[in-house]
Amino acid sequence: MIKTTNSQQGIIILILVLFYSFQACNPKNSTSKEEAKTSSIKSALTFYASFDSGINADFSLGDNQLYTSPIKSIDSAKVGLHKPDIMIAQDEGLIGSCLKFTERSSGYIFYRSEKNIVYDTSDWSGAISFWLSLDPAVDLQPGFCDPIQITDVSYNDAAIWVDFTKTNPRDFRLGVIGDRNSWNPSPEGPDNENPIFIEQLPVVKEPPFASGKWTHVLINFNHLNTENGVASLYLDGKLVGTRSDIVDPFTWDYEKSNILLGLSYIGLMDEVSIYNRLLTEEEITTLFQEKEHIKGLL
Structure with missing residues (x-):
């Protein structure tokens, strides 16, 4: 054992105190890591709607305006929110205000996809994040409900969505469905009852x-x-479903593609954001745990 004198012990203690004081004042490693994480998420962000300052997106690479189509025809859409059953609910959101859907009705509200989603015909990746508050068994009326649906045509043709099944007890499903003429070239009966269609849906x-x-x-x-398409669903930061066999193409008329919100949905929706690449597990945890993270980025 090496013995030290009192003066040597005092010098060692002083060095340790100075070292930890420096670390506390200059947490370079942790700061660099946080800065890298923040920069990474911010650089991937292409669209963000908080609903705190109204219906239009806070940040967007494309058109930031919300549109309403009173009937199920995108061609009849007008700028603004024109459905009495949907409103901005002040101070009811996850953070600040949110969108509130009060009944099931015809028509759509949506944002344009072009540039707000970075679509790629050869190798397409991304992420979509949002928050919901509802009791599906109590709040939803009978029938399928898609809180979000992104497509240029329909749920069954080059579309990305999640839905609640039509009756209680309701499952929650992820739909990442390629071109209809690829996965269902000889259609018979409604697609939402087709076993080929149902097999493509991870179910919670x-x-x-x-x-x-x-x-x-x-x-x-x-x-x-590509031949290696994968899609995953996370709820509250946890992986709950994956589909890893997506080979059907996703062919969009990009200018006609839209981000539809609240199809037959009744409840609250907040903090909708879209990214131009796959998010990491750490980034997904950040979005879940640090609820004001996106607003802080802006």
Whole structure:
């Protein structure tokens, strides 16, 4: 054992005190890591709607305006929110205000996809994040409900969405469905009852939605329009479903593609954001745990 004198011990203690004081004042490693994470998420962001300052997106690479189509025809759309059953609910959101859907009705509200989603015909990746608050068993009326649906045509043709099934107890499903003429070249009967269609949907039994509770939903997709397409669903930061056999192409008329919100949905929606690449597990955890993270980036 090496013995030290009192003076040597004092010098060692002083050095340790100075070292930890320096670390506390200059947390370079942790700061660099946080800065890198923040910069990474910010650089991937292409669209963000908080609904705190109205219906238009806070940040967008494309058109930031919300549109309403009173009937199920995008061609009849007008700028603005023109559905009495949908409103901005002040101070009811996850953060600040949110969108509130009060009944099931015809028509759509949507944002344009062009540039707000970085679509790629050869190797397409991205992520979609948003928050919901509802009790599906109590709030939803009978029938399928798609809180978000992104497509240029329909749910069954080059589309990305999540839905609640049509009757209680309701499952929550992820749909990342390629071109209809690829996966269903000889259609018979309604597609939503077709076994080929249903087999493509990761299903969450007893999803964690509840009245008075906000649930984070994140869709990750990677390498669509290749032979190695993958899509995953996260709820409250946890992986709950994956589809890894997506080979059908996703062919869009980009200018006609849209981000539709709240199809037959009744409940609250907040903090919708879209990214131009697959998000990492750490980034997904950040979006879930640090609820004001996106607003802080802007």
